[in-house]
Amino acid sequence: xxxxxxxxxxxxxxxLDFLDVEHGRxxxxxxxxxxQRVALQDLSISVEQGEIFGLLGPNGAGKTTTLKILxxxxxxxxxxxxxxxxxxxDKWAKARLGFLPENPYFYDYLTGREFLKYYGQLYGIPRxxxxxxxxxxxxxxxxxxxxxxxxxxxxxGMLQRIGLAQALLNNPEIVILDEPxxxxxxxxxxxxxxxxxxxxxxxxxxxFSSHILSDAELVCDRVAILYAGELRNIGRLxxxxxxxxxxxxxxxxxxxxxxxxxxxxxxxxxxxxKDNAMIIVRQENEAREILSRLNEVGATLVSFNPRRETxxxxxxxxxxxxxxx
Amino acid sequence: MAKVWAIAFNTFKEAVRNRIxxxxxxxxxxxxxxxxxARELTISAHEKIIxxxxxxxxxxxxxxxxVFVGIGxxxxxxxxxxxxxxxxKPIDRWQFILGKYFGLxxxxxxxxxxxxxxxxxxxYWQTFMGSxxxxxxxxxxxxxxxxxxxxxxxxxxxxxxxxxxxxxxxLCFFPxxxxxxxxxxxVMTCLELAxxxxxxxxxxxxxxxxxxxxxxxFTFVVGRGNEDIIRYTWYLERKGxxxxxAIVKYHGAQFVAHLAPNLKIFYSDTCxxxxxxxxxxxxxxxxxxxxxxxxxxxxxxxxxxxxxNFK
Numbered sequence: 076x077x078x079x080x081x082x083x084x085x086x087x088x089x090x091l092d093f094l095d096v097e098h099g100r101x102x103x104x105x106x107x108x109x110x111q112r113v114a115l116q117d118l119s120i121s122v123e124q125g126e127i128f129g130l131l132g133p134n135g136a137g138k139t140t141t142l143k144i145l146x147x148x149x150x151x152x153x154x155x156x157x158x159x160x161x162x163x164x165d166k167w168a169k170a171r172l173g174f175l176p177e178n179p180y181f182y183d184y185l186t187g188r189e190f191l192k193y194y195g196q197l198y199g200i201p202r203x204x205x206x207x208x209x210x211x212x213x214x215x216x217x218x219x220x221x222x223x224x225x226x227x228x229x230x231x232g233m234l235q236r237i238g239l240a241q242a243l244l245n246n247p248e249i250v251i252l253d254e255p256x257x258x259x260x261x262x263x264x265x266x267x268x269x270x271x272x273x274x275x276x277x278x279x280x281x282x283f284s285s286h287i288l289s290d291a292e293l294v295c296d297r298v299a300i301l302y303a304g305e306l307r308n309i310g311r312l313x314x315x316x317x318x319x320x321x322x323x324x325x326x327x328x329x330x331x332x333x334x335x336x337x338x339x340x341x342x343x344x345x346x347x348x349k350d351n352a353m354i355i356v357r358q359e360n361e362a363r364e365i366l367s368r369l370n371e372v373g374a375t376l377v378s379f380n381p382r383r384e385t386x387x388x389x390x391x392x393x394x395x396x397x398x399x400x
Numbered sequence: 401m402a403k404v405w406a407i408a409f410n411t412f413k414e415a416v417r418n419r420i421x422x423x424x425x426x427x428x429x430x431x432x433x434x435x436x437x438a439r440e441l442t443i444s445a446h447e448k449i450i451x452x453x454x455x456x457x458x459x460x461x462x463x464x465x466x467v468f469v470g471i472g473x474x475x476x477x478x479x480x481x482x483x484x485x486x487x488x489k490p491i492d493r494w495q496f497i498l499g500k501y502f503g504l505x506x507x508x509x510x511x512x513x514x515x516x517x518x519x520x521x522x523x524y525w526q527t528f529m530g531s532x533x534x535x536x537x538x539x540x541x542x543x544x545x546x547x548x549x550x551x552x553x554x555x556x557x558x559x560x561x562x563x564x565x566x567x568x569x570x571l572c573f574f575p576x577x578x579x580x581x582x583x584x585x586x587v588m589t590c591l592e593l594a595x596x597x598x599x600x601x602x603x604x605x606x607x608x609x610x611x612x613x614x615x616x617x618f619t620f621v622v623g624r625g626n627e628d629i630i631r632y633t634w635y636l637e638r639k640g641x642x643x644x645x646a647i648v649k650y651h652g653a654q655f656v657a658h659l660a661p662n663l664k665i666f667y668s669d670t671c672x673x674x675x676x677x678x679x680x681x682x683x684x685x686x687x688x689x690x691x692x693x694x695x696x697x698x699x700x701x702x703x704x705x706x707x708x709n710f711k
Contacts, residue, residue: 146484146487148483148709149709150709166490167490172488179484179485180480180481181485189413193410194489197403197407197489197490198490199402199403238485241485
């Protein structure tokens, strides 16, 4: 597959003011080094066509900076990037991109329909097609009933949805989303997840940043982990996360207390809640033995769950500087 | 250019939905309609007072709209981060600046048109309700008898309708002796504001609204007093550039005078028209000056804006 987004040693260094107020205190920064803040350091990644690529990292990791550079909102201090084989800022490439910024703010005096029509004009879409697309997208993002409402009357979830609609107006080849699930309720997050998967099915490349790892794990083909402006790791989720089972979780009802005491030394963790007991063991043979004895001791199996390493656990290990085991 | 117009119309829409515009416009209209009251303050030259007040009102409120709407033009886009989604579209940054400029200019010109309409109406209305006109009405009655309330109301209504009709006729480029010259003056005001608006966009592209407002008003004041600054340099020259202070003052004044726009060229016609000093002629030099100066200032705004990082 061809790379549609490539960055080569992207670096962004912000120059801070000499005099600043930080946490209510006047701060004087003398010297060149003190005035510099590295937001991104030598980032080289490539996003393949048709994949869902997640740029993950905690706040201040450099995710938004990367996306802003790609969209031409800020300029890199060093390095370069190519989108669809074209250099940054190329209008041909921009016409094939869709972008949703973090916590989007739009022209709150426009109605949903006016807003989409205006953005359609900026893409240079002919009037009739613009109107047809605006209606179709409002329908698609579930804002059919809010088309005549000014955007200032929209909730955060509705703004996110209209933001997605504007990012899809030009039927883009690449959709770039900055923290699309940030601040949304579980239902809203699921809708965004479904939409991202749907976009991949349509053959589009989705490149998004997120710090909600559980959601990213569900949709991403590949991820890059950023921390303090530096790339910590990049790869397929299946490659990054350990394929082996990390632990076995057994939940059983009616296990006699004496038996539980016998199993306690073998278990990694053992939790008892009323009649239910949760036994977590690391070895497969231990789990097999416990399962086979449940009938003997007159207990009922409620659930059995072999657990693999999660993206969250991997991520924490990465940002703490540890390696995956 | 289609994208520039899209941004311009959106800017116009934004301004039209801005409350401050209506406050300014209502204030200007009230002032124009009640300009007739000013005639009570003078013994003679009533018409000149009304004309001066009306033209001054259009000029000052045009400037206030340029300042109050223009200063936040680019800043608000950055502050509300709406610029992120605009810049990510297939448009150039110069198209954005040009769109903002034309949008603001459209807002100012539509407002000037409305103010001019009320100004003309006020002028005609004063003609029909002036003492000479009323004396003719009273003359139709026998001595000691005044027209009844119904007649007075009827005359008043008829005057309003005639004033409206004449206003519309004038606006359709058929000026008569009451509004002769004024049309040119309004066009000159529009040209002057084209330069001021370019400055408002320039300042807005790199500074905060407060600083932009101060700088825009400062530019207007310096622009209007440009010829006086030049006269000051002549005065310094005549006195002799003997001391360091005099040399610094001379070169400083020369620098400001050459850098700042000369807005007096748009203003002299306003004075002539207000004082009914004919002839007021179309100044093609002023038109070219406004076009070239605005283009230069906008180019500077584009140069600054092209290099900006939007944090």
